[in-house]
Amino acid sequence: MKAQSSAPASAADIRLQMGKLNTLGSVLYFAAHPDDENTRLIAYLAKERLYRTGYLSLTRGDGGQNLIGNEQAELLGLIRTQELLAARRTDGGEQFFTRANDFGFSKNPEETFNIWDKQKILGDAVWVIRNFQPDVIVCRFPADSRAGHGHHTASAMIAAEAFDAAADPKQFPEQLKYVKTWQTKRLLWNGFNNQGENDLRLDVGSYNYLLGRGYGEIAAESRSQHKSQGFGVAATRGTSNETFQHIKGDIAKEDLFDGVNTSWSRVPGGEDIARQVGIIINAFNVSNPAASVPALLQVRKAIQALPEGYWKSQKLKETEQLILNCAGIWIEAYSSSAEATPGQQLKTTVQLINRSKTQVQLNSISFNGQNETINEPLTYNNLVTRSGNVNLTDTTHVTQPYWLEKPHPIGLYAIATQQLVGNPGNPNPLSALITLNVGGQEMKVNRPFVYKYTDPVKGEVFRPLVIAPPVIATLASPVYIYTKAEAHNIPVKVKSMKAGVSGQVKLKLPAGFRAEPASRPFTLTNAGDETEVMFSVSPVKMNGHDVADTLAVAVEYNGKTYTQSMLQIEYDHIPAITLFPEAQARLVSVNLKYNGRKLGYIPGAGDKVAESLRQVGYDVTILGEKEIMSGNLEQYNAIITGVRAYNTQDRLRYWQDNLMNYVKNGGTLLVQYNTNGQLVTPNLGPYPFSLSRDRVTDEHAKITFVDPANPLLHYPNEIGQQDFEGWVQERGLYFTGNADAKYQSLFRMADPKERDLEGSTIVANYGKGRYVYTSLAFFRQLPAGVPGAYRLFVNLISDQPNKSK
Numbered sequence: 001m002k003a004q005s006s007a008p009a010s011a012a013d014i015r016l017q018m019g020k021l022n023t024l025g026s027v028l029y030f031a032a033h034p035d036d037e038n039t040r041l042i043a044y045l046a047k048e049r050l051y052r053t054g055y056l057s058l059t060r061g062d063g064g065q066n067l068i069g070n071e072q073a074e075l076l077g078l079i080r081t082q083e084l085l086a087a088r089r090t091d092g093g094e095q096f097f098t099r100a101n102d103f104g105f106s107k108n109p110e111e112t113f114n115i116w117d118k119q120k121i122l123g124d125a126v127w128v129i130r131n132f133q134p135d136v137i138v139c140r141f142p143a144d145s146r147a148g149h150g151h152h153t154a155s156a157m158i159a160a161e162a163f164d165a166a167a168d169p170k171q172f173p174e175q176l177k178y179v180k181t182w183q184t185k186r187l188l189w190n191g192f193n194n195q196g197e198n199d200l201r202l203d204v205g206s207y208n209y210l211l212g213r214g215y216g217e218i219a220a221e222s223r224s225q226h227k228s229q230g231f232g233v234a235a236t237r238g239t240s241n242e243t244f245q246h247i248k249g250d251i252a253k254e255d256l257f258d259g260v261n262t263s264w265s266r267v268p269g270g271e272d273i274a275r276q277v278g279i280i281i282n283a284f285n286v287s288n289p290a291a292s293v294p295a296l297l298q299v300r301k302a303i304q305a306l307p308e309g310y311w312k313s314q315k316l317k318e319t320e321q322l323i324l325n326c327a328g329i330w331i332e333a334y335s336s337s338a339e340a341t342p343g344q345q346l347k348t349t350v351q352l353i354n355r356s357k358t359q360v361q362l363n364s365i366s367f368n369g370q371n372e373t374i375n376e377p378l379t380y381n382n383l384v385t386r387s388g389n390v391n392l393t394d395t396t397h398v399t400q401p402y403w404l405e406k407p408h409p410i411g412l413y414a415i416a417t418q419q420l421v422g423n424p425g426n427p428n429p430l431s432a433l434i435t436l437n438v439g440g441q442e443m444k445v446n447r448p449f450v451y452k453y454t455d456p457v458k459g460e461v462f463r464p465l466v467i468a469p470p471v472i473a474t475l476a477s478p479v480y481i482y483t484k485a486e487a488h489n490i491p492v493k494v495k496s497m498k499a500g501v502s503g504q505v506k507l508k509l510p511a512g513f514r515a516e517p518a519s520r521p522f523t524l525t526n527a528g529d530e531t532e533v534m535f536s537v538s539p540v541k542m543n544g545h546d547v548a549d550t551l552a553v554a555v556e557y558n559g560k561t562y563t564q565s566m567l568q569i570e571y572d573h574i575p576a577i578t579l580f581p582e583a584q585a586r587l588v589s590v591n592l593k594y595n596g597r598k599l600g601y602i603p604g605a606g607d608k609v610a611e612s613l614r615q616v617g618y619d620v621t622i623l624g625e626k627e628i629m630s631g632n633l634e635q636y637n638a639i640i641t642g643v644r645a646y647n648t649q650d651r652l653r654y655w656q657d658n659l660m661n662y663v664k665n666g667g668t669l670l671v672q673y674n675t676n677g678q679l680v681t682p683n684l685g686p687y688p689f690s691l692s693r694d695r696v697t698d699e700h701a702k703i704t705f706v707d708p709a710n711p712l713l714h715y716p717n718e719i720g721q722q723d724f725e726g727w728v729q730e731r732g733l734y735f736t737g738n739a740d741a742k743y744q745s746l747f748r749m750a751d752p753k754e755r756d757l758e759g760s761t762i763v764a765n766y767g768k769g770r771y772v773y774t775s776l777a778f779f780r781q782l783p784a785g786v787p788g789a790y791r792l793f794v795n796l797i798s799d800q801p802n803k804s805k
Contacts, residue, residue, distance in 0.1 A: 009325040011286040012210040017325070018284060018292075019050050021299075021318050022277045024311050025262035026052040028132055029093070029190075030125075030159040031140035032151035033102060034061040034080040035226045038140060038190055039091050040219035041242055044204035046092030047211065047218070051135075051262070052314065054094040056128050056422075057084065058121060058155050060403075063102035063729065067230040067648060068571060070606040072780065074404060075569060076228065077102065082574035083225045085424055091222040096132070096422045098124035099403060099413040104729045105697050106150030107751060109157060115411035116154070123172050125162035128422040130179040133310050135260045137163060137187045139247070156189070163187045163248050178419065185260050186249035190242060198245075200252050205240030216240055227573055230605075230648075267311050273302050289326040290356035296323050297439045320443055328355030329378075331447050333367075333432040337527075338451040339468045339578075340430075341498045342396040348449060350386045350432050354378035361437040367449075368392065368430065378436075390430065390449075392467070398564070399466045400580055402426050429467045458572075466578045468497040471524075472566045473505065473553040473583040479785040480537070480551070480585055481616045483592040487516075487538035492553055492583075494531050495566070496524035503557035505533050510549035512540050513587055539589055546590055546787030548726065553583035586785035592616060593716035595798040596637025600627070604642030604649060604672070612782035613640075616790060628655045638668040638797035643779045646674045646684055653681040660686055664767030670797050673734050673775040685773055686766040687740035694757050695775075696731035696749050703731075704748040706758060712746065712795050719795060723788025732776040735759030761796075772796050 009017075027045050029037055037055045046053040062077035071079060081097070088095045100121050106112045129137070141147035143156035165171040167183035191199065207214040216236030224232040244256065252258040264270035264277075280295045300319045306312045324331075329352070336347035348367070354360045360378040364371055368390050378384060402420045403413040415421055428448035436443045451463045474493040482488065492505055502523040507515045520533035537551070555562045564580040600623045601610040610620045621627070623639065633639065639662060646652055663669045663686065671684060676691035684691075703724045705713060713719045724731075731749055736759035739745070743762040750756045761774040774796065781789030 008330075011289055012212075014289050014322065014325050015281075015284055015286070016047065016050070016208075016210050017318065017322055018277065018281050021315060021322065022264065022274055022281070023050040023262055024264060024266055024315070025049070025136075025257055025260060026054070026132065026134045027136045027138060027256065028129065028134035028184075029053070029055045029138050029140065030155060031055070032058045032149070032155040033064070034059075034084045035223070035229055035231055036140050036152070036155075037087075037093075038219075038242070039087060039222040040204050040215050040236075040240060041138070041190065041202075042088075042093040043091035043218040043222060044202075044206070044215045045256075047208060048204075048206060048215065049257075051257075052094070052132075053092065054096055054128075054132050054134070055084070055088065056096045056098070056125065058098045058100045058125075058158070059102035059151065060097055061102050061229075063104035064229065065605060065644065066228050067605045067644070068228050069569075070608050071569060072608075072783070075567070078401065078569060078577050078579070079228050079571070079574065080226070081424055082577065083228060086225040086574055087222040090225065091218055094132075095424045096128045097424060098128070099415050099421065100124075100151075101408065101411050101413055102151070103411050105695060105733065106154075107697060107754075108145070108150045109154040110150075111697070111751075112150040112154040117412050118154075118158070120412065122158050122161055122165065123175075124421050125158050126166045126172050127175055127179070127418070129162055129166040129184065130175060130182045131422065133182045135185050135262070136256050137184050138244070138256075139187065139189045142189055142191075159187060160248060175418065184249060185257075186252055187247040188244040188252070188256070189247055191245055200244040200246075200254075200256070202242045202244065202256065203239055204242050205236070205238050214238075225573065227571070267306060267309065269306055270311075273299060273315075276302065290328065290358050292326045293323055293356075293358050294439060296326060297441050300441065320445075323438060323443070324445065326356075327358040327360065327438065329353070329358075329360060329436070329438075330355065331434055331445055332452075333447040333449045334452050335430070335449045335465045338463050339466045339497055340392060341468055341470045342392055342398070343394045344392050344498060346390045346392060346430075346449075348388055348390050348432070350434065350447070352378060352384045352386075352434070353381065355381055359439055363435040363437055363442065365432055365434050367432045392430070396429065396467055398469055398580055399426070399429060399464075399578055404579065404581075428465075430465055463576050464578070468566065469562050469564050469580065470498045471496055471501050471503070471555050471557050471562050472564055472580065473555050473562075474565045475551075475553065475583060475585045477611070477615060478585050479612065479615060479783065480587050481592075481785065481790065482539050482587070482589045483616060485539055485541060487536045490515075490535050490537045490551075490585075491532050492520075492535065494522050494524070494533060494555060496527055496529050499527050500525065501557055503555060506554045506556070507535055507537065508552040508554055509537065510551070510587060512547060512549075512589075513537055513551070514540060537587070546588070546722075546791075548586055548588045548785050548787060551585045551587050588785040588787055588790075590616070590787045590790050591717075592791055592794060594794060595716045595801075598635060598637050599797065600633065600636040600639040602628075602639065602641045602645055602649065602652070602655075604645030604674075605647065607643045607672075607779040608783040609640070609642065609672070609779055612790075613793075616794075625651060625655075628658055633658065633662040633667065634665060636662075636667065637799055638670060640670045640797065641672060643672045644674050645672070646679050646681065647677075650680050656681055656683065660766070663769035663771050666768035668770045668772070668797055668799070670772040670774065672778060673732065675734055685743075685764065685771050687742045687764055689736045689739035689743060689762065689773070691734050692737040692759065694735040694737065694759060695733035696735075696751050696757060696760070698751045699727040699730055701731050701749045701751060704756075706745045706748055710744065710746060710763075711800050712763060715795065715800060716798050717791040717795055719788075719792055723791050725788060726786050727777075727781055727789065728784045728786065729780050730777050732760045732774075735775045736762050736773055740764075763796075770800070 060077035061080035
């Protein structure tokens with residue numbers, strides 16, 4: 001992924017930023033999830049009206065589904081965080097978050113606030129407002145059921161409370177050590193469509209000649225960054241009206257910023273700066289942006305003379321970036337490796353070039369307390385390379401998203417440091433501070449160290465520098481399932497992140513399990529070396545009860561114990577993500593019986609069900625075109641389709657007849673949930689049924705067996721209420737409806753105070769075989785090691801005793 005720390009700027013970009021320098025207004029968009037934001041409005045406000053524009057997403061989208069891989073929960077939240085940042089780089093906005101964890105679909109704000117700590121989320125929103133100081137706040141959703149999701153409604157409720165609380169010194173007074181109270185001018189709701197005659201209307205479909213694109217085109221590119229949600233959209237062009245309803249503050253009659261002074265006159269002593277910037281804009285030469293540098297240096301000096309304040313700080317940053325861009329000054333800092341460890345000496349390189357005739361001198365480069373005085377001119381178009389060594393301290397923090405550093409309850413991340421709240425990511429672990437003299441003025445430029453290499457296909461690739469523990473341990477699976485009192489060989493891969501690492505590997509086991517041997521020695525000579533050690537882990541006894549607990553790895557080295565693994569997430573559309581979660585796995589004892597072990601699996605949007613079934617002894621073959629269209633399907637005891645397969649696997653429209661014939665001839669086909677939009681075929685089963693948006697979000701919801709005598713509840717495992725204990729996040733989603741009478745429904749369930757639903761799992765005999773459609777969230781339960789989910793799933797795919805193939 002290309003993510004240069006010194007992004008290029010064209011003459012058109014520079015001219016746009018000059019206009020922004022003369023605009024002193026800010027607006028904060030407010031919603032619940034990645035993808036909730038109105039990218040067309042954000043692009044219009046940031047690039048046409050030139051306001052400082054931000055998006056506050058209460059969550060990082062951890063509870064959704066993943067259309068590009070099998071990452072779920074917090075790992076999906078990491079992907080969606082980066083997708084939001086990619087969207088903001090496109091539309092010109094800035095990105096903020098609260099500590100709210102997306103725990104999945106919520107039907108109302110009461111349920112949401114039962115899981116979120118409302119006061120802490122409100123405090124985070126207030127913190128962002130007090131820091132960002134928006135003149136206007138715009139909500140994506142109304143504070144009622146029209147929002148369609150409990151998180152959506154909650155976001156509007158929090159926005160309204162935060163609007164008042166941010167201005168009240170009695171609310172969250174602990175924040176006032178760092179920030180001041182702030183009164184936003186108005187709060188509005190960006191309605192879904194025309195709501196009423198008194199709505200404020202704004203055409204955001206204009207065309208920007210400097211950018212060569214309209215805001216519908218920019219918005220489409222921005223929204224299409226949400227690839228894990230499959231939100232690629234087509235560009236729109238022409239008039240596009242947005243509507244706004246008043247919620248709080250002064251009423252706007254003509255424009256979002258009615259009554260807001262967005263000129264330099266809002267800053268005492270700033271009026272003359274507006275005149276200076278106006279002259280610079282009028283005289284700007286697209287063929288020679290460097291000609292603007294002397295005047296911009298005078299603007300910088302004038303801004304520095306202003307009293308301390310929000311707009312002084314913001315406009316000083318903008319002016320300095322404009323000076324660098326106009327002068328064609330490019331600076332980047334590189335590390336010699338992608339990973340470094342605390343206490344390590346790291347080879348580094350800083351490169352600079354002055355691509356204009358502007359007089360620039362390199363005064364010094366400093367990093368990590370080390371300073372190199374240089375005092376040499378940067379002559380025209382001459383690349384300067386300075387190499388050196390950086391000594392990382394022993395206390396350098398290991399790379400870890402700040403919201404994942406500590407264990408957290410459902411619904412809320414634990415954040416220890418107030419100043420980190422709201423930030424999309426961590427501060428850079430290591431940066432170079434370059435001091436320049438530009439036209440007689442000293443300027444300091446900060447550049448994070450990144451690792452750069454050349455890929456033969458992608459070209460120049462940048463990766464964030466990662467600070468790693470000296471040794472990491474990786475388990476082959478996140479879950480180990482025991483169906484018998486037999487030992488499992490559990491391999492632990494140990495990798496050194498620095499040279500010369502040796503020690504002992506041990507397993508921390510829950511009660512009821514033992515490991516042979518108790519520890520394993522290891523020695524690794526070079527950084528990056530790996531070895532694998534094996535432990536035989538067995539339950540002390542199997543008494544017929546299902547048990548789930550945690551196994552952890554501890555690596556002893558140099559008098560310290562290290563418990564982290566390393567996980568890397570890589571997709572082409574976002575920068576590489578590295579984190580160091582605890583090296584842990586679930587140990588699950590399941591009283592599980594089988595009938596048939598050979599399965600076929602058709603992948604969908606990405607899940608870990610196939611791997612989970614292999615864990616309990618199934619032989620799982622991934623099926624594709626060749627296997628389905630010309631292979632021997634009858635060899636499989638059951639075939640399973642992955643989640644959303646009929647939404648994402650286009651070939652299923654052609655495979656469906658063969659799958660139905662497989663059932664007709666005696667096979668079992670189990671189809672996992674799909675959404676009710678964009679199905680590749682309307683005929684998902686042998687008989688008609690539809691898909692609804694019904695779901696049960698309470699993972700503790702009571703389950704009623706519609707037909708307690710149904711053989712699927714008794715063979716090969718006896719299913720009871722205990723098998724629905726310990727489920728995570730939800731019971732199921734996108735339940736079936738309008739099912740043909742030939743289908744049998746197995747379960748009835750409901751969220752609190754809602755009607756019973758019978759569409760979670762339907763079954764029909766077809767020919768000699770059996771068809772099962774289930775909306776139950778097995779894709780969450782099986783990887784989480786929920787014992788009862790395994791027992792039920794096995795029943796659904798097992799040959800029944802009265803069935804012959």
